[in-house]
Amino acid sequence: MQYLFCLPSGKVKITVSSAKYILAANGRETLRKYIKFILLFLFAAFLLWFFGRNLDWQLVGQSLRRANPYYLAAAVAIICIGYLLRAIRWKVLLEPITESSLKELFATTTVGFAAIFLIGRAGEIVRPMWLPMRDPRIRPSAALVTLGVERIFDLAALASFFAINLLWFNPPAGRENEFGYIKLAGYVMLAGMFAGFFVLFIYQRRSKKIIEWTARVLDRIRVPERIKRIVLSILGQLAKALGILRDWREIVKVSIWTMALWLAIAIPTWLVLLAFDLPLSFGDALFIMGFATVSSVVPTPGGAAGAFHAATAGGLIFLNVTQENAAATAIAMHLIYFAPAIVFGLFYFFHGDISLERFKSLLSGDNAVEEIESEAPEFKSEVQSLKSKVETSVSDRISTPDS
Numbered sequence: 571m572q573y574l575f576c577l578p579s580g581k582v583k584i585t586v587s588s589a590k591y592i593l594a595a596n597g598r599e600t601l602r603k604y605i606k607f608i609l610l611f612l613f614a615a616f617l618l619w620f621f622g623r624n625l626d627w628q629l630v631g632q633s634l635r636r637a638n639p640y641y642l643a644a645a646v647a648i649i650c651i652g653y654l655l656r657a658i659r660w661k662v663l664l665e666p667i668t669e670s671s672l673k674e675l676f677a678t679t680t681v682g683f684a685a686i687f688l689i690g691r692a693g694e695i696v697r698p699m700w701l702p703m704r705d706p707r708i709r710p711s712a713a714l715v716t717l718g719v720e721r722i723f724d725l726a727a728l729a730s731f732f733a734i735n736l737l738w739f740n741p742p743a744g745r746e747n748e749f750g751y752i753k754l755a756g757y758v759m760l761a762g763m764f765a766g767f768f769v770l771f772i773y774q775r776r777s778k779k780i781i782e783w784t785a786r787v788l789d790r791i792r793v794p795e796r797i798k799r800i801v802l803s804i805l806g807q808l809a810k811a812l813g814i815l816r817d818w819r820e821i822v823k824v825s826i827w828t829m830a831l832w833l834a835i836a837i838p839t840w841l842v843l844l845a846f847d848l849p850l851s852f853g854d855a856l857f858i859m860g861f862a863t864v865s866s867v868v869p870t871p872g873g874a875a876g877a878f879h880a881a882t883a884g885g886l887i888f889l890n891v892t893q894e895n896a897a898a899t900a901i902a903m904h905l906i907y908f909a910p911a912i913v914f915g916l917f918y919f920f921h922g923d924i925s926l927e928r929f930k931s932l933l934s935g936d937n938a939v940e941e942i943e944s945e946a947p948e949f950k951s952e953v954q955s956l957k958s959k960v961e962t963s964v965s966d967r968i969s970t971p972d973s
Contacts, residue, residue, distance in 0.1 A: 610690055610870050617868075617876020621883065625897050633846060633898035641845035642902065645838035650910045652834030653679055659723075659827040662820075663716040664708065667810045674704040677918040684915025687908045691869035715807040722766050723824055727832040729759035732860040735853050742890050756860070770812055777809035835859060835907075842903045846895060854889055861885035862903065873908045 657676040664670045678701040685693030698713035733756040741749035773780060784805060788798045839862070840855035850858075865881030866874040879900045886896035 607689065607871070614690075614870035614872055614875045614877075617870065617880060621876055621880045621900075622897065624893070626894055629894035630898045630901075633895050634902065636846075637898070637902060638845040638847070641841045642906065645841040645845070645906050646910060648834050648838045648841070649906055650914075652831055652838075653683070653910060653914070655827060655831040655834055659824060659831060660716065660720065662824055662827060663719055664712065666820075667712045667716070667807070668707050670708055671705050674701065677914075678704060680911045680914035681919050682915070683908065683911035684919070687873040687912055688871065690871040690874075691867070709807075711803050711807045712810070715804060715810075718808065719770070719812065722763075722770060723828045724832075725759070725766065726763040726825075727828045728860065728863055729756070729763040731832060731836065731856050732756045733760040735856040738853070742888070748888065774809065774812035774816070777805070777812070781805045781809070835863075838906060839903065842899060842906060845902070846899050848886075848891055848895065848899065850889060850891075857889070858882060858885045862907075873904065875904075878904050 654676055657672060657679045660675050660679065661670050661672055664675075678697055681700055682693065682697035685696040687693075694717075698710045698717060701713045702708050702710050736753050736756045781802060785798070785802060788801065793801075836852075836856055836859050839859045840850075840852050843850045843855055843858070861884065862878060862882045865877045868874045868877035870876060879897070882900035882903060883893070883896040886899055887893060891899070
């Protein structure tokens with residue numbers, strides 16, 4: 571039995587066996603995603619067990635109840651401002667590519683961080699895919715590459731805060747050896763920041779030649795055409811996004827917003843320490859913020875659940891805070907970092923005009939790739955040519971009758 575299937579190039583035949591193969595492939599991909607999520611969930615559960623295995627939870631509860639609610643409320647308010655600052659910086663990063671709406675950028679930012687909390691780092695894809703549905707002027711590839719540049723500025727700010735703070739940071743008595751390793755890690759982060767900016771600066775200056783060279787290499791090693799289209803499109807958009815590096819005033823503007831954003835994270839961190847009446851300084855808060863932020867890259871659901879708590883509590887214990895107070899502070903800090911994003915994100919998600927089916931469809935691999943491929947005007951003719959080749963190849967394969 572055969573069925574007709576319409577591609578832009580015309581009608582083609584699909585046999586029953588071909589359809590079964592496609593369905594089986596989709597089923598395997600779905601199963602793989604579920605297994606990955608379950609494994610990450612179990613890993614998060616293990617980390618949480620490791621975090622709390624030796625704690626007296628009654629003392630942890632007492633510490634949480636004694637926390638000053640006014641300091642915690644102030645911390646939440648400033649974290650909300652931090653999400654707004656993140657949206658403002660994103661708007662600045664998008665300026666060399668396209669116009670954008672601050673309201674939609676704020677909504678997308680909170681939806682994205684809510685997704686990261688709920689499903690882990692896999693939620694990173696939500697921001698570049700959600701924004702184009704809210705603001706048609708922005709393509710997923712443009713949003714994606716600006717988020718990559720955003721990460722570089724974030725790393726620069728975090729490394730600067732952390733490393734500079736270490737210059738006058740006095741470790742607790744008896745912790746000098748451990749502090750030596752922490753200090754080394756801070757300077758490695760700072761070196762990585764300078765290296766990252768140097769690479770981006772070189773790429774921005776030589777982007778056309780680098781993209782042409784990349785295309786030749788991909789042809790030579792016979793990379794699948796679809797992957798080639800994605801790579802060239804992203805590189806093209808990255809070159810656009812890095813247009814801010816041509817003007818030192820734009821670099822200063824983004825840097826100022828980035829520093830303001832990280833101050834809006836550092837100050838709430840300090841306020842949480844004050845809420846638990848811990849005898850720690852603002853410099854100690856920067857020290858703890860470094861631990862918390864680095865741990866957040868662990869791709870577990872719940873906003874790096876377990877890893878965040880263990881790393882933050884470990885940093886506090888290093889500063890001679892008791893285990894139970896450290897655990898209570900880590901729990902409160904985690905909630906304060908993510909609670910505003912969850913509240914705003916779910917509000918914008920359920921009150922938007924985007925159906926869940928449409929959103930899930932756009933997040934699927936094929937549709938996401940198609941959106942990314944459809945941009946990069948300077949490579950549009952090449953992309954169209956490659957797309958025609960792919961469609962012809964697909965048509966030839968699926969129209970072959972069963973033997």
